[in-house]
Amino acid sequence: MTAENKTGIGASVTRLEDLPLVTGKGRFAADVSFPHQLHMRLARSSHAHGRIRAIDVSQAAALSGVFAVWTAADVADVPLIDFREGPIEKLAPYRQPVLARERVRYVGEPIAAVFADDPYVAEDAADLVFVDIEELPVLMDAADPPGEFAPGFSTEPTICKQGYGDIEGAFRNAHAVVAMDLSVGRHSGVPLETRGAIGRYDAARDVLELHGAAKVPHKNRETLARMLGRSTAGLHLFEGHVGGGFGVRGEIYPEDILVLVAAMRFGRPVKWLEDRREHMMATNHSRQQRHRIRAAVDADGRLLGIDDDFLHDQGGYIRTHATRIADTTCGVLPGPYRLPNYRINGHFLLTNKTPAATYRSPGRYETNFVRERMMDVLAHRLGISRVEIRRRNLIAAEDMPYERPLVALGDDVVLDSGDYAGLLDKALVRFGWEALERSVAERRASGERVGLGIAMFVEKSGLGPTDGARINVDTTGCVEVVTGGASVGQGFETVMAQVCAEMLGVDYRCVRVVHGRTDRIEYGIGAHASRATVMTANAVAVAAAKVRTKALDLAAQLLQTDLRHLDVVDGEVVRTDVVNGPSISLASLAHHLRPASPTRGTRDPGLAAEGWFDTAHQTYPYGVQLAAVAIDPGTGAVAVEKMLIAYDCGRAINPMLVRGQLVGGFAQGLGGALFEEFQYDERGQPLSVTFADYLLPTAREIPTVDVLLTEDARSRWNPLGIKGAGEGGIAAVGAVIASAVEDAIGMSGIITQLPITPQRLKRILDDRAQAATGGEHRVY
Amino acid sequence: MTDKCDIVLDINGQQYRVTIEPRRTLADVIRDDCGQTGTHLGCEHGVCGACTVLLDGDPVRSCLMFAVQAQGRKIRTVEGLTRGTDLHPLQRAFIAHHGLQCGFCTPGFLMLAAGMLERNPDISDDALVDVLSSNLCRCTGYENIIKAVRAAAAEMRSAR
Secondary structure: OOOOOOOOOOOOOOOOOHHHHHOOOOOOHHHOOOOOOEEEEEEEOOOOOEEEEEEEOHHHHHOOOEEEEEOHHHHOOOOOOOOOOOOOOOOHHHEOOOOOOOEEOOOOOEEEEEEEOOHHHHHHHHOOOEEEEEEOOOOOOOOOOOOEEEOOEEOOOEEEEEEEOOHHHHHHOOOEEEEEEEEEOOEOOOOOOOOEEEEEEEOOOOEEEEEOOOOOHHHHHHHHHHHHOOOHHHEEEEOOOOOOOOOOOOOOOHHHHHHHHHHHHHOOOEEEEOOHHHHHHHOOEEOOEEEEEEEEEOOOOOEEEEEEEEEEEEEOOEOOOOOHHHHHHHHHOOOOEOOOOEEEEEEEEEOOOOOEOOOOOOOHHHHHHHHHHHHHHHHHHHOOOHHHHHHHHEOOHHHOOEEEEEEEOOEEEEEOOOOHHHHHHHHHHHHOHHHHHHHHHHHHHOOOEEEEEEEEEEOOEOOOOEEEEEEEEOOOOOEEEEEOOOOOOOOHHHHHHHHHHHHHOOOHHHEEEEOOEOOOOOOOOOOOOOOHHHHHHHHHHHHHHHHHHHHHHHHHHHHOOOHHHEEEEOOEEEEOOOOOOOEEEHHHHHHHOOOOOHHHOOOOOOEEEEEEEEOOOOEOOEEEEEEEEEEEOOOOEEEEEEEEEEEEOOOOOOHHHHHHHHHHHHHHHHHHHHHOOOOEOOOOOEOOOOOOOOOOOOOOOOOOEEEEEEOOOOOOOOOOOOOOOOOHHHHOHHHHHHHHHHHHHOOOOOOOEEOOOHHHHHHHHHHHHHHHOOOOOOOO | OOOOEEEEEEEOOEEEEEEEOOOOEHHHHHHHHOOOOOOOOOOOOOOOOOOEEEEOOEEEEHHHOEHHHHOOOEEEOHHHOOEOOEOOHHHHHHHHOOOOOOOOOHHHHHHHHHHHHHHOOOOOHHHHHHHHOOOOOOOOOOHHHHHHHHHHHHHHHHOO
16 A cells, blocks of 8 residues: 555654653653642551551651541442452452451551651651551461461462363373473562552542553553442543553552542542552562473473473462463463473462562463473483474474464463474574584583573463554644553554554654543553554554545545545555646545535544454464573673574564564563562561662673564464564563573573572582582582 | 751752752652652662762762752753753664663663763773663663663764
């Protein structure tokens, strides 16, 4: 259609979002203020588990400038925080109250809310809330026997199970069996902007507003309306700039509800901003799982079966995602390999830690580590290369679409397209794997500890079922695209504008993209699980095509020519059958389509259309990660010398942004592989509540990452052929770094835990040195 | 804590007269009392650098200072980088090289880099990474930030 469009699909154009962000004009949650607002501060539990005997708020309430202090008794009418996908009876008792009732279950749990004119005063007053707590035994290791969440309710509310085939038979007939005990640490997204929520009640219109929303404003509106007993028409969420999402931002937390309830009751806006220490204790954690897994193979190294029993450390309550990550873990573990028999049990366990939920590539970062560890160890056991064992097990391109009797995110798994072996070959060549193997061998011979790592993975993206968009061209030629999508910093506006530009025939800079506003569109899928581009962009494409059709139809009449001889180029309808023929701009056509315009005829007013996109299944992008690392045996530090991410997302709308997603995801993944971990002492006190204890990678730790972006396998499930790219960068980093570290130290199966901190690695090396001199062996 | 004091802050060449509690941090006063919200708070304990501003040309963490300590000093924030409608070479380079995603850490990086390049325009590539490693970014993986700062440094050098 508009092959000349240089800002449409496939163009690495700069972002529409950037100008306000580089000039200090962004509008993040902390930047939102309303006249006469109150500031909220929470008094939080300093005990990991205990019974609340008494709460004394008298001193706090007496402080000058304090407007009110609430405890659970003041919000007894507010229900427990609901699951996003609706009620689940069995899990309902484990939901979190907005303020602790009777018991506290993790350090950081909100107990009282203070409202004051000034944020400093609110913080002073929160320190004056005295809570008398009778300590109860803490449960800090998911491997310990389950305890009691509340009378009659076990800390193991459910076991997530999936599987198929004859698992016993697979192991009975195996040529070799490998068993491992593998753990992933407790990580989180840790966006640079902490959370913020500003509640405001407009009594004149009876509208309640939540500012500082993110990720899933429309879905959250439904949940909040249900919880607060309001109509969705009387409750609106507003997303400003969001300083990173990564899964944790934009879920419904106690603070979101408290500012809404307080704004209604007080008739004043209420603003809450999280500080970093709070963030580390209050915002969702993620990842922590322990897998006790066995794999059976035949003599050729072909997988016969995987049997996995894993512990999912949920923390103190079940939050908005319910058991989604544990379920996903079960559904995605097999990855890119054929697996004839499979059994997985996920023990969903509450502990006395900050509650857990999704963090970028949830269930995949963990299972990629677990599965790829097994593949490495199997290769070693069988005496074949790590590349070869993967090749022998990959699902073939001609087997696509590939159905698997599993469920992930409530969706039957059908891998839509992919040439896994083809991408592996390309990645090995691009990385120079064979030459590196030789150079690594030489360097090792001269005493260096260097190694190569390999990991393959299948991501998932674009879960539907449906999203919509509305497009209007105004009489100045400005194109407004109204979506129910959300922007967490990933470049959503630019990408939607490019798709609209491509389909409509305009420059992307003429396009304004609305997102994160429930008052502009009734439904929206938001930005989670790499679905925004797949779902919303396809809806934008449908709407843009309709606008184009309407424009061409009217232009054909006005230009007195056949519709087939018209095209839209740069916002102008032109004739393709004559050079320098007459033309008419989209702005003029919009003018002709005003309600009072006589040329409109019987057409509906406005150069506008709404488009919907439905999909039956998720799409499955895939990738290969290759790494070269060097270990400092003196410190146990791991340096990544070379890194490749090969990734196929079907079709890249803006390759520059896709690369940005992959490299940024890699950096986060490296944090989880080497540095990041929420640790607790034996009484449940969190030890990682500052950036001095929870270590994010800096510019010094991140290597230059080579990205091989391929478009070999378009999605079968959507007309644009796209698959998401938000999570492929992080998905296999734990896996590939573990693979490389193990290669460097030459001890198969020794890396069983993420993160591979310098302390842990040094202990492994020291123990080996000791063992070599006759010392005792230690178990990890 | 209610004894307030009157101070004058010089932010981007403009004088702001504010009456504040002495305990208020420079970052909070810049943002809440002077309305310059481009300076962001990411950790409030001096690690992430999102709140970096220039104080008499030196990059400092504005979360770790009291506003009263900044009296009589020249404060520069991200709002002061632009000359009229002309973007600073660093701002242009961050856009061109996709050096930002969510943009929350960006003002801190811009001010850190601006202070660094004004003091040491010929800084080596390696020393430049060392300086940039004092701020945190959670989105980009730093690669494009480093590219952008190198490109801006080259442009600023050639304009001398």
